[in-house]
Amino acid sequence: MYGKIIRNDIRRSKLITATIIIFIVLASLLTSLASALSIDLIGAIDNFMLQAKTPHYMQMHSGEVNLDRLAEFAAGQKNVEDYQVSEFLNIEGAEIGIGENTLAGSVQDNGLTVQNSGFDFLISLDGGIAIPSDGEIYVPVYYMREGIAHKGDEATICGIPFKVAGFIRDSQMNPAMISSKRFLVSRNDFEKIREFGRLENMIEFRFIDNSVPATNFETAYMDAGIEANGPSSITYALFKIANASTDGIMIAVLVLVSILVIIVTFLCIRFTLLAKIEEDYREIGVMKAIGMRVSDIKKLYLAKYGAIAAASSLLGFFISRILLQPLSDNIRLYMGKSESAFPALMGGLIGSAIIFIVITLYVNKVLSRFRKISAAQAIRFGAPREKSxxxxxxxxxxxxxxxxxxxxxxxxxxxxxxxxxxxxxxxxxxxxxxxxxxxxxxxxxxxxxMTYMGIGSCYMRIDIQQTDDIPEKTSSIAAEMAQDKNISKYTVLTSLLFDMKLDDGTVKRLKVELGDHSLFPIQYSKGRAPESETEIALSKLNMDDLKKNTGDKITLIVDGQEKQFTICGIYSDITNGGRTAKAVFKSQRSDVLWSVIPVEFHDNSLTEIEIEKYRTLYPFAKVSNIDQYxxxxxxxxxxxxxxxxxxxxxxxxxxxxxxxxxxxxxxxxxxxxxxxxxxxxxxxxxxxxxxxxxxxxxxxxxxxxxxxxxxxxxxxxxxxxxxxxxxxxxxxxxxxxxxxxxxxxxxxxxxxxxxxxxxxxxxxxxxxxxxxxx
Amino acid sequence: MENLLTGKNIMKIFGEKGEEIKALDNVSVSISKGEFAAVMGASGGGKSTLLFALSGMDDITSGSVKFDGIELSGLNEKQLADIRRTKMGFIFQQPTMLKNLNLLDNIILPVAQNRAGMSAVQVKQKARMLMKKTGIDKLENRDITEVSGGQLQRAGICRALMSSPEILFADEPTGALNSKASEEIMDLLSEINNEGTAFLLVTHDVKVAARASRVLFMKDGIIISEMQLDKFNNHSIGSRADSILIHAQKIGI
Structure with a gap:
């Protein structure tokens, strides 16, 4: 009987039924997709990082590494399973040619490396560990995606010819947002090019138990005085987040859209049901009057919506299986397959099933209004008027x-x-x-x-880092700028590592950027930029670590003396690991971590010309066009x-x-x-x-x-x-x-x-x- | 007396080809100005269909309906609506009221659009006058679910009279009422008729039909007989009703 009632009802209201079906299909499709993609992404990342044996802790350093001291330190750390120093040979973008293309305009730090032996493997697209022969080069998958490199292309690095043998997935540097990219060559080729590049060392560790917080290890590392002049250390968790970010955003948007579609679906069902109940009010009254139980009347409606919800949810699930393929292409390209497709399949099915169950429960809830319908009132007047x-x-x-x-x-x-x-x-x-x-x-x-992310709004930016005599080199650039009539404003910001005395008496290191922060202001989520010598602004991550707030005080050791600073602002920072501080005081120290000079021109169309000029004049500095960056x-x-x-x-x-x-x-x-x-x-x-x-x-x-x-x-x-x-x-x-x-x-x-x-x-x-x- | 409404050879056919039902089969009828005509007959005989056809509310399959000399089928929707709004009034068995308006608002609804030449104050005055006349003057702010069926029917009559129509169409106006309320309503309608408004009334009730000056008997979509009640003018309602009943039995209704 239900089948007949459902068929008749659907025939009478084709448009309304079709609209509800469309919304349920969409809700089921999106939920199924979002859950399947999330599971797929998580599975693929885990599998990929397991295969690549991603380091649990990595610190960059340019210059010699005292290997004996490192070995001694590693041996002393109970949690260290393995360690290695992996070489990264930084090559100027202009020196890298692939096919017809050159990486001259690339803002990425491109470099060569050889395949590691212990961990941190670079994985080829077929899922194996890539081993290049002499004359072969494996290119980061990022450049394949960008259409710059193709398999079989001729490539030249510093004039030495290579053949693109394939592409590599790099569990550390895959995403576009990570600004370094590793090219893989054979040991022989690496040695040939060594003299043309700037060598950086990646000091990497694998832990026995990765659940132990890396901060303890970091403190031990710093205390042992192991080399660390590169940007902040990076941990396994950060690598994981970076790998998830590109597709994670897509999934987040999908989830957001799904939520909205689900809301709309519910609104439509609610409206349709209310309208239907109002329309059928007299009939419901009559059914009640002749002694039908509310549960029986509800069954009539539930049967119809249950059947529609079941069919539509299932259809949504099947469509999601078709769409999953193209949408997970990116995941597959960058991270390969997850170990098994079964969890994603189940996730999708569960997603669709949830939509079905929730809709049925919702319909059941809306139908509980039947109890309130008075048979006599319904038969006489139909649906009552809202009191208003x-x-x-x-x-x-x-x-x-x-x-x-x-x-x-x-x-x-x-x-x-x-x-x-x-x-x-x-x-x-x-x-x-x-x-x-x-x-x-x-x-x-x-x-x-960019000002919300810790970068002042400028047109050209010069970074002086991973080189010696940073203060002197910075001064020479600043002197040149003072003479440059095209420049309307610039400022020198210098980062130094200071000891910070915590409330419990322990000492922690804090990276502080000194200089005038008013010329290229950034946005502060709370408070403002430091103005006096006793003020300091902290990045969000540092603030969270220290559990401090604006107005609180912190103590730094500056030039051998303890000095108190008042926290005047909090800002977000995506640069240098996100744990930074800003202050305006002066320090006599010369062990500068790096300097940054943001620049603005009278006529900003001159940016390219000026960049070329400073690149030629100061080859040791990294000169970037911010818009390009x-x-x-x-x-x-x-x-x-x-x-x-x-x-x-x-x-x-x-x-x-x-x-x-x-x-x-x-x-x-x-x-x-x-x-x-x-x-x-x-x-x-x-x-x-x-x-x-x-x-x-x-x-x-x-x-x-x-x-x-x-x-x-x-x-x-x-x-x-x-x-x-x-x-x-x-x-x-x-x-x-x-x-x-x-x-x-x-x-x-x-x-x-x-x-x-x-x-x-x-x-x-x-x-x-x-x-x-x- | 001058003809107000004339229907000639009206055919109204429902259903698809092969399964046609002739609801009105070549019906011709005319109503004079100020006349009170009643239509009687068995259920499904075409009484209501005739009323809807003559008022222009339902289109006809063939034939002609003229109101005040104007052919209704030749009018566009707006002209037809204008006539309905200004010259015709309708009373139905179940009072057709809008649920979200109170009683007074429901009554003034037909003239709310262009006020039939009255000011807003005059509209309200007229509505209140009619409500007083029909005995519902204390109910103007009531919700339509808060009044009785008889009171609602009176409100329906007030509404039909707001534009001072030339003719009132009434489809079983007392069908849902008890005999006392029914009598009161019919007294009221007779009074309105005496003031010059023509009536075409469909009913099953001989006592209601007895108020008319002419009764039309319908069966299977055809007017099979007509009865003039003028000659019974001095008779009581009861004896007029008896005469109608006897006639009806004679013609087999």
Whole structure:
């Protein structure tokens, strides 16, 4: 019997059933995809890092490493299983040619290495440990993805010819965001090129138990005085996060979209059910009156929605299996396959099953309203009117402002708020989906964005690091800049390692960047930049470690003396491992870790020329074009977010049209009787249509207004959560007012208006006699 | 008397080809200005269909319906709606009210759009006058679910009279009421008729039909007989009703 009822019901309301099916399929598809991809990603990363035997701790150092002292230190550490010093031969980008391309413009630190023997293996695309023969080179998979290198290409490194034998996955340096890339050559070739490059050592450790916090090891490492003039040490957890970041963001966006689609699905189901119940109110009353139990009546509805939910969830799951392949291409390329495809398959299935269960439970909950229906009341009057003070006060006989049709439109909304809340919420969600990704995109695209990540907004940046006599070399560059008429402003920022006395008396090392922080200001999530010699600003990570806040004091040992500093600000930092501090005091010390000179020009179109000039003059310095740096580090992310934002606009348009159409169709079906009454009283179809358009527009105004406000406030919080994966923990949206306040509302209005006009076209076909005749 | 509404050879066919049902089969009828005509007949005989066809609320398969000399089928939707709004009134068995409006708002609804030449104050005055006349003047702010069926029917009559129509169509106006309420409503309708409004009323109830000056008997979509009640003008409602009953039995209804 249920089968027959379901079939009849579906036949009678094809559009409504189709819309609900579409939403459930989408919800199931997205949930299944997100869970399968997450499991796939986690599995692939684990498998990849297991295969590559990624180091648990890595410290860069340029210059000699005292191997005996290192061996002694390693032997003394109970938790160290293995250690090695891996060489990384830094090669100028211009010296690397692959096929027709050169890496001259690359902001990556490219270098050669040989395959390690103990751990930290570079894995070839077939999953094995890559072993190049003489004359062969394995190129980072990043350059394959960028289309720069192809298998079989001729390559030259410092004039020596190579053949691209394949590509490597590097568990340390795979992602675009990691600014170093390792090329793999044979030992013989490495030795041939050694003299052309700048050698850096990667001092790497594997632990027996990786669950022990690396901070203890780091302190021991520092105390033992092992070489460490490179950027901060990196741990296994950080490698894992870096590997997850690119695809993690895609999954995060998927999860976000899934949540919104699920919300919309629930709203649609709620609306459809409420409308259906209201429509069937008298029948339900009659069923109750003839003694049918509520549970039996519920079964009729549950059977229909259960069948729809089961079929749609299953369909969503199957589509997700088809889409999983292209979406996990990137994961497979960078990290290979996970050990077994079974967990991802199960994850997807569970995701879809959850959608089915939740929808069924939800329908069951909405249907609990049946208990409240009084049989007598239902048979006599049908569905009761919502009690509403605002509606009671809004009376036609006292109306002086609105035309009759506008009044009736607004009155209907006030009397049936529960029903219209669905459309309102969908419009809020639509505006939200349209505006938030666009805001995120604008924010990342803006020049200001780098200032949220600890980089002052400049055009050229010179890094002097991993070389000797840094203070002297920095001074010579600064002297040249003072004479350079093209430069409008520059400043020298010098980083030194200071001992910091903790409250418990222990000593920790703190990297402090000294200089004038007001010229190229960064954004502070709390407080401000240091201005006086007794102030210090800490990066977010340091602040979390020290459990301090602004206004608290810390003690540093400066030039042999203990000095107290007041914490004046907190900022996010993606540079140098994220654990930094900024201060303005002077120090006499010469053991500078590195110096940075940010520069701005009178005419910033001169940037390229100036970069060339300083590159030639100071070959030891790393001269970067900040726009290029941003483009190469975040280019693919920006591109992905732009795609997401365009997809969101399309999704929002589709969602608005579909839901408004569904809503209006159902409303007209539900309102057949009052429409017939109005027609019998001499209202024309055009007048009645106007009432429905007024309802739409009224809900639209509130929905879009609140959606836009939420997108720019709550959306910012979601944006923070997403963008914080890049390291920026606090920032403000860069809102494009033309898009957020004009384009988006106009598009949604157009969609709602068009969908309303189509949705209410049935009003013309409705015959009075069919609905009023006794 | 001058004809107000004339239907000629009206055909109304429902259903697909081969399974057609003739709801109205070549029906011709005319209602004069100020006349009170009643339509009686068995269920499914085409009474309500005739009422909907003559009021222009339902289109007809063939034939002609003229109101005040104007052919209704030649009018567009707006012109038809205008006539319905200004010159016709409707009363149904179940009072057709909008749930989200109170009683007063429901009553003024037909004239809320262009007020039929009245000011907003006049509209309210007229509504209150009609409500007083029908005895529901204390209920104007009530929700329609808070009043009785009889009170609701009175509100329906007030609404139908708001635009001072030339003709009132009533489909079983007392069908849902008890005999006392029914009588009160019919007294009211008779009074309105005496003031010059024509009536076309569909009913099963001989006592209701007895108020009319002419009764049309319908069966299977055809007017099979007509009975003039003018000659019983001095008779009581009861004896007029008896006469109708006898006639009905005679013609087999």
């Amino acid at each position: 003070k605002s509606s009671n006060a809004f009376v036609l006989s006292k109306n002086q402002i609105f035309s009759c049709n506008t009044f009736l439109g607004i009155k209907d909304i006030l009397s049936r708020k529960k029903l219209y809340i669905t459309m309102f919420l969908v419009l809020v969600v639509s505006s939200f989906i349209m505006v938030v990704p666009q805001n995120i995109y604008n924010t990342i695209l803006s020049r200001n964005f 941003i483009d190469q580090s975040f280019g693919s992310t920006i591109l992905a977010i732009r795609k997401v934002s365009y997809t969101s606009i399309a999704a929002s348009v589709l969602l608005t049209i579909l839901v408004t159409l569904l809503f209006m169709k159902m409303l007209v079906t539900k309102d057949r009787y009052p429409i017939a009454v109005l027609k019998s009283l001499g209202f024309t179809c055009a007048e009645i249509r106007k009432q429905y358009v007024v309802r739409s527009i009224f809900v639209l105004i509130f929905g879009v207004a609140i959606g836009t406000v939420l997108a720019n406030t709550l959306g910012e919080l979601i944006g923070v959560a997403l963008i914080s994966s890049f390291g920026a923990s606090s920032f403000h949206f860069e809102v494009n007012p033309l898009f957020a306040y004009l384009f988006s509302p106009v598009v949604i209005t157009a969609c709602v208006y068009t969908a309303t006009i189509f949705g209410i076209s049935d009003i013309d076909l409705l015959l009075v006699s069919d609905h009023i005749k006794e």
